[in-house]
Every structure is written in structure tokens, then in C-alpha cells.
Amino acid sequence: MFFRWDWLRPQLTAPIVPALGPVHPDALTVDIFEDVLRAADTGGFLPYDKDRRWGGEKDERVLREEVVHEPERTFIPTLTRRGHGSVKVFAYGPPDSFVEEAAELAAKLAAVHDVAGARVVRPLGPTTTHPHGTRIQLKDFTTDPCPAPDGPIRPVTSWPATVQETFASFARDMATDGLAFLHARMQADQCGPVLATAVADRIVGAIGPMEVRPDAIGRPQLMPQYFAVLPEARGQGLGRLLWRAAMHWGQRHGAAYQLLQTKVGGPSDALCRSEGLTSLGFSHTIHA
Template sequence: MFFRWDWLRPQLTAPIVPTLGPVHPDALTLDIFEDILRAADTGDFLPYDKDQRWGGEKDEKVLREIVVHQPEHTLVPTLTRRGRGTVKVFAFGLRDSVVKEAAELATELAARHDVAGARVVRPLGPEIENPRGTRIQLKDFSASPCPAPDGPVRPVTAWPAAVQSAFAPFAESMAADGLAFLHTQMQAGRCGPVLATTIGDRIVGAIGPMEVRADAIGRPQLMPQYFAVLPEARGKGIGRILWRAAMHWGQSHGAAYQLLQTEVGGPSDRLCRSEGLASLGFSRMTHV
């Protein structure tokens, strides 16, 4: 074992694991941190890694030999070669001074590995005031029923042909939200169903893919989705209808929960807060 749980556990103010992202609090164990170190040696996906849906090899890897693990703070650097490359240093610790040390390490490692980006990721607990960054939210499907929403939401493949053909231009117009990438996965048959809603024969919003997979402790998790509504169609409750349809699908297909990441104060954040999701903490990323 590399990590000491009596050191690490008090430092974990939010359930974030390097290379994996947010995890259910019940899955936040010593084993999951040891697993990411083993994956750094092999380059393989962990069986419960959500990113294995999109490729054959894990892009982001822990720089195992550089990990700093001490009683009051832990620094876990990762490297990705995607684009011009990025080093991230995950800074676990209760003292704010951990950010400075992480920034220095990120800068040094970015130069050593000749990559353009250097970032610090600081997990923060749900109790902090004036949060910034990304909020981690939990939808617990055992807490209450998720009825089907009032509104025309169907899988893209269940719409008439004229509507299905409208998905491609919709996806292209929402490429910044990942819909163009999602469309390529749909065309290749590499993902689950995508739910869409329309005005007339025009698709104006979509969420997907809809997939349930086991997490690190074997609980069925509704996997993260891409989610977009055309700008001119916003403000009409379409996003809420789509989101509720996705939650209904997840509960109906046996998911125990879903984790969502939302930009603090953004439309999705406000939607999830109004729907009563539990806030598990925050992730604050700093460019250095």
C-alpha cells in the first residue's frame, strides 16, 4: 500500500479521485486511490472508469513517482497528452498553503514533460462560503420516485425519420457542448440511447447517452450525459423536461444514483439545485 488511510481520509473534503473525477461518497476508499496508482503502471482503464466508454486507452495518467503523501496534505499529479498536453496536480489538504505547493509542482512538471497546460485542482467541502468552480451533486434514486415528465421526450431513434434527420444539424450547432462528438458515437453504435425533444420537426434539446454501469463498489450508476438546449429555445422549461426524462430513464433502468458536475451559478447548477439534489462539495481548478 502506498497511501495511509489515516492520513488521506481527513484530507478528502470532497469525493474527487484523480483521473476518475467525482465518485459516490461510499466508494471513496483507500482501494480506489491504490487502483489509480496501479492503472498508472499498466495504462489500462479501471473496470469502473466512466471514460472507457469513449476510447481504448486511458489518456490521463497519474505520475506515480511524483506523488507527495504526507500527514497533512497529499499532491497527486496527472498528465494528459491530449491537445498540447496538461499537467494537473490534485491538492488534498485542509490548509490553503497546499495550493501554492501544488502550483509550484504543476509548473515544474509541465516544463519537464514539455506540455502547455499546468493546473491545480482543489477539492473543497460543501460547507464553504461563496463557492466557485464546479459543484458536485448527487441524485439518489432511492429517495423518491422520478415520474416521466410532461412533454414530448423520446430516444432519437424513436422519432419519425424527418425528426431523426434533424439531429445532425442540431448536434453541429451545439458542438461546444459535446453534441457533435456524441453524434459520431451514435453513428458508430458505440453508446446508449440519446433522448431528444422537438418543436415541430426540429430537435431543440437532447440529453445522453443513457447508460447504467457499476461503480467501484458494484452499485449501478447512471453515467454522465451530454446535455444541450438550443439558445433560442431556452427559458421555456425544455431543459427541465429533458433532465426529468433522463432521471426517469435512470430510475426505470435500475440506477441507484447519478453524480453531476455543474458550473456554480450556471443554468444546469440552478436546475439541479431547484430539483433538490445533494451538494457533495466543489472542485476549483486554477491555471498556473
């Protein structure tokens, strides 16, 4: 075993695992960190990796020979070749002085591997004051019912054909939110259902795909979704209706929880906070 849990556990201010992202606090064990090291050797997906559903090969992997693991700090670098490529160093440990050292490691490894990006990912606890970056939020389906919303939300395939045809233009308009990628997966029949809302026979918002899969400890998790509403259709409560419809779908299909990542201060962040989700901490990315 590489990691000492008595060293690493106190450093985990937020439940973020390199190459996997946020995980449920109950799944945050030494085994999951050992798993990502083993996966670095094979280049494959772990059975519970959320990206496994997209197929292909795992793009991001841990640079295991460069891991720094000490009683007061742990640096875990990862490499991705997507686009121009990047190195991310996940810096665990309370002192902010470690960030500069982590940035130097990221810059050095980016040069060694000839990639353009060098970043430090800093997990921060839920009580952090003036947080930046991404908030990690937990929706627990085992505590309260998630009723179906009263509004024009249904799977894309349940809308009339003339409305379904408008999804393509909607996806192009919201490509920066991942909807063009999602549309391609839908056309290839490689994902679960996508929920959509329409105004005047035109799709103006969507969330999906809707899929439930087991996490690292076998608990059913509602997978992350792409979620977008056209700018001109915002302010009417459609985003909240879509989100509530997705939570209703997840609970009805046996999910125990969902983890959501929202940009601090953004509209999705405000929505989730107003819906009473539990904040698990933050992920702050710093360019090296």
C-alpha cells in the first residue's frame, strides 16, 4: 500500500480524488486512492469512474512516480493529453505555503511531458470563507421525497417530432455547456434519457443524460448531467423545473444521492443552495 491513511485523511478537506473528481464522503477511503494509482499503470477506467459511460480510453491518469506523500502534505499530479494537454497537481494539506511548491511541480511536469497547461487543484473545506472555484454539493435522495415538478418537462423523445427537431439548434447554441457533445451521444444512442422543456414548440432547456450507476462502495449514484437553458428563456423558473425533474427521476430510479459541482456564485450554485443541498467543500484551480 502506497498511501498512509493516518497521513492522508486529515488532509482531505473536501472529498476530491485525482482523475475521479468529487466522491461521496462515505466512499472517501484509502482504497479509492490506491485504485487511481493502479489505474495509472493500465490506462483503463475504474469500474466506478463516471467517465466510463462515455467509452473509449481514460484520458487523465496519475503520474504515480511523481506523487509526494508526507505527514503534512500530499501532492498527486495527473496528466491529460486532451487538447493541448495539461498537468494538474492535486495539493492536499492545510498550509497555503504548499501551493507555491505544488505550482512549481506542475510547471516542471508540464515541461517534461510537453503539454501546455500547468495547474494546481486545491481542495478547500465547506467552512472556507470567501471561496473561489467550484462548490461540491450533495443531494441526498434517502431523506426527503422529490416530487415531480408541475411544468412542461418531459424526455426529448416524448415531445412531438417537430419539437424534437429543435434540439439540434438548441444544442449548437449551448455548445459551451456541453450540449453539442450530449446531442452527438443522443444521436448515437449512447446515453440515457435527456429531459427537456419547450416554449412555443421550441426546446429552450435540457438536463441529462439521466443514468444511475454504483459508486466505489456500491451505492447507486445519479450520474452528473449537462444542464443548460437558453439565455433568452431564463428568469422563468425553467431551470429549477428541469433540476427538480432530474432529482425526481433519480429518486424514482433508485439513486441514493447525487454530487453536483457548481461555479461559486453562478446561477446553478444559487439554485442548488436554495434547494437545500449540503455543501461538501470547494475545488479551487490555480494556474501555475
